[in-house]
Amino acid sequence: MTNAKTPPASSSSKQSAEEYVEQCVTPMQGKETPCTPYGTYEELVKDPNVDVIYVGTPHSHHYQNCMLALTNNKPVLCEKAITVNAAQATALVKEAKQRKVFFMEAEWTRYFPLSIAVRQKIQQEQIGEVVRMSADLSTGEAPEIYDTGHRNVNKDLAGGALLDLGIYSLLWIFQTVYHTLPKNKRKPPQVRGSAMTPEPRTGADESTTILLEFPVSSPTGSRNTHAIATTAMRVHFDHARETESATPAVRVQGDKGEIQVFGPI
Numbered sequence: 001m002t003n004a005k006t007p008p009a010s011s012s013s014k015q016s017a018e019e020y021v022e023q024c025v026t027p028m029q030g031k032e033t034p035c036t037p038y039g040t041y042e043e044l045v046k047d048p049n050v051d052v053i054y055v056g057t058p059h060s061h062h063y064q065n066c067m068l069a070l071t072n073n074k075p076v077l078c079e080k081a082i083t084v085n086a087a088q089a090t091a092l093v094k095e096a097k098q099r100k101v102f103f104m105e106a107e108w109t110r111y112f113p114l115s116i117a118v119r120q121k122i123q124q125e126q127i128g129e130v131v132r133m134s135a136d137l138s139t140g141e142a143p144e145i146y147d148t149g150h151r152n153v154n155k156d157l158a159g160g161a162l163l164d165l166g167i168y169s170l171l172w173i174f175q176t177v178y179h180t181l182p183k184n185k186r187k188p189p190q191v192r193g194s195a196m197t198p199e200p201r202t203g204a205d206e207s208t209t210i211l212l213e214f215p216v217s218s219p220t221g222s223r224n225t226h227a228i229a230t231t232a233m234r235v236h237f238d239h240a241r242e243t244e245s246a247t248p249a250v251r252v253q254g255d256k257g258e259i260q261v262f263g264p265i
């Protein structure tokens with residue numbers, strides 16, 4: 001990106017902001033483009049030279065960080081998972097709309113050329129009507145590799161597989177069977193079932209499975225669609241991928257064909 005400078009902030013201390021500037025920003029943009037190390041987020045959002053805020057904190061803090069920026073009329077790009085529940089996300093969207101301020105979740109995989117190509121193939125009816133689909137992002141890293149304070153397993157930081165990884169599985173489901181429909185035809189899914197395995201030490205989910213039923217199928221809406229989102233730490237989306245035949249991480253099954261996407265998604 002040209003003509004952009006990065007004024008950072010630190011939730012913990014001015015010192016860590018200074019270290020960030022020294023180690024990450026100055027080597028990239030040079031000393032001639034100075035970068036202000038702020039000690040608090042409040043100072044950052046009050047700076048009239050700051051054009052946009054990127055929120056990259058643990059999930060537990062997204063709501064408060066985004067609300068602070070939005071109420072100071074700063075556009076926000078927030079890391080996934082945007083919030084820890086729907087009520088928080090709704091409140092942020094309402095705030096952004098009222099103020100006419102840009103607000104977006106940084107769900108990068110939605111913008112991959114692959115994602116765009118898959119959505120187009122469905123819309124062009126290349127696999128017919130989507131009847132069923134599944135999507136999995138599972139890392140095969142046992143949760144015990146993390147200290148119990150780590151954001152991946154710490155419930156106070158909204159840790160767990162669903163918010164960290166499962167949102168990618170859900171993104172694949174929504175972008176293929178929901179966002180491929182025209183806005184006026186989209187109907188939210190019903191959760192028909194779910195299962196969760198708690199991480200033994202912290203109770204955060206180490207494995208989550210969700211069964212969704214979309215009342216309107218894509219692309220023509222002639223039936224319903226079943227969708228299964230899975231995510232797990234202890235097992236992998238494709239253990240045999242390097243040695244044997246690969247297993248698709250995403251299957252979109254239409255009545256005339258199937259699209260398979262190989263992970264990680």
Ligand SMILES: NC(=O)C1=CN([C@@H]2O[C@H](COP(=O)(O)OP(=O)(O)OC[C@H]3O[C@@H](n4cnc5c(N)ncnc54)[C@H](OP(=O)(O)O)[C@@H]3O)[C@@H](O)[C@H]2O)C=CC1
Nearest residue numbers: 009010011012013016056057058059061079080081151164
């Ligand atoms: N899109 C993608 O591919 C990826 C997205 N992510 C997302 O980015 C976000 C951050 O993840 P990650 O960088 O691994 O997180 P970290 O645990 O590294 O935390 C990031 C920053 O948040 C602040 N922070 C950490 N812990 C706390 C706390 N307990 N209370 C308040 N602030 C805290 C710290 O800032 P400071 O030092 O200033 O105090 C820290 O540098 C998450 O939403 C995650 O899901 C993560 C990896 C990849």
Ligand SMILES: O=C1OC[C@@H](O)[C@H](O)[C@H]1O
Nearest residue numbers: 080139152163164165168
């Ligand atoms: O978004 C992510 O992608 C990569 C993972 O390793 C990380 O935990 C997650 O936050």
